[in-house]
Amino acid sequence: MSKISVLLADDHSIIRQGLKQILELEKDIFVVAQASNGDEAIKLARELKPDVILMDINMPGINGLQAINTLKQEKNPSKIIVLTVHEDREYLFKTIQMGAEGYVLKDAEPDVLIDAIRNVYAGQSYIQASMTKELVKEFNRITLNEKEKCEENNLTSREKEVLELIAEGMINKEIAKHLYISEKTVKNHVSNIFKKLKVADRTQAAIYAFKHNIKS
Numbered sequence: 001m002s003k004i005s006v007l008l009a010d011d012h013s014i015i016r017q018g019l020k021q022i023l024e025l026e027k028d029i030f031v032v033a034q035a036s037n038g039d040e041a042i043k044l045a046r047e048l049k050p051d052v053i054l055m056d057i058n059m060p061g062i063n064g065l066q067a068i069n070t071l072k073q074e075k076n077p078s079k080i081i082v083l084t085v086h087e088d089r090e091y092l093f094k095t096i097q098m099g100a101e102g103y104v105l106k107d108a109e110p111d112v113l114i115d116a117i118r119n120v121y122a123g124q125s126y127i128q129a130s131m132t133k134e135l136v137k138e139f140n141r142i143t144l145n146e147k148e149k150c151e152e153n154n155l156t157s158r159e160k161e162v163l164e165l166i167a168e169g170m171i172n173k174e175i176a177k178h179l180y181i182s183e184k185t186v187k188n189h190v191s192n193i194f195k196k197l198k199v200a201d202r203t204q205a206a207i208y209a210f211k212h213n214i215k216s
Contacts, residue, residue: 004121005032007050007078009041009067011059015106019054019083022110029117038062042070045078052117054083055100057091065094072099079120083113092131096207102126125203132169132206154196160214162189167206 006023008016008031020031032050035041037059045053053071057064068080081102082095092103101120104113105128116126155163158179165175172190176183190202199205208214 003027004029004052004117005048005050006030006117007033007035007041007044007048007053009035009038009053009059009064010056010083011036015056019113023114023117026114029114036060038064038067041067045071045076046074049076050078051121053078053080054113054117055080057082057084057086057095065091065098068095068098068100081113081116081120081126087131089131092127096127103131104128105130124201125207127203129169155193155214159189159193159196162186163193163205163209163214166190166193166202167209169206 006029008019010016010019013036016034016036020034023029023031032048033044035044039062041053041055041059041064042062044050055064055068059067062070064082064084068082071078071080079101080099081104082091082100083104083106084091085106086092087105095103102116102125104116104126108128112128116128119126161179162175165178170178172183172186176186179186190205193205194200197205197208199208
């Protein structure tokens with residue numbers, strides 16, 4: 001079984017060592033290197049091309065945001081998860097815009113971080129559940145005066161209803177109850193939405209809905 005190589009980028013040695021110990025308890029994850037600032041993170045990412053980078057935001061010299069921007073501009077293949085104390089939606093939105101695949105708070109349980117690593121490694125997006133509302137608020141703020149409608153997706157009115165509820169964080173069972181339809185029907189709608197929007201998961205679908213201000 002191939003292991004997921006992880007680069008830790010944080011200016012606090014104690015945090016890096018703690019993360020290393022936690023992550024390497026998992027059989028499918030190993031820490032390939034550590035960086036104490038953005039410059040080191042960029043250098044090591046270029047040299048080692050780790051599968052996943054855990055990137056802090058506040059670091060001396062080049063900070064995490066600048067490092068993310070540089071690596072994404074260079075099309076570095078590493079997936080990036082922002083691991084930060086910042087609960088501000090502006091940071092969340094900015095890192096998503098830059099191309100980061102995940103966003104996790106430092107006070108999250110270890111299982112949350114491990115799930116995030118495995119999800120982004122598998123090609124999915126991962127935003128810690130507690131940050132979802134902040135993501136909604138920020139997208140709403142940015143798109144408040146926009147009337148852009150996504151006409152190319154060909155979603156039916158029912159699919160738009162389902163997509164709205166996905167964006168609100170509802171699971172299939174809750175959507176079925178809300179719309180008075182079967183859970184199987186909801187699953188079919190969700191599958192069609194994913195295909196039409198060319199997204200891989202519910203988080204990506206929600207982000208698409210927020211970005212394009214889709215309403216039923």
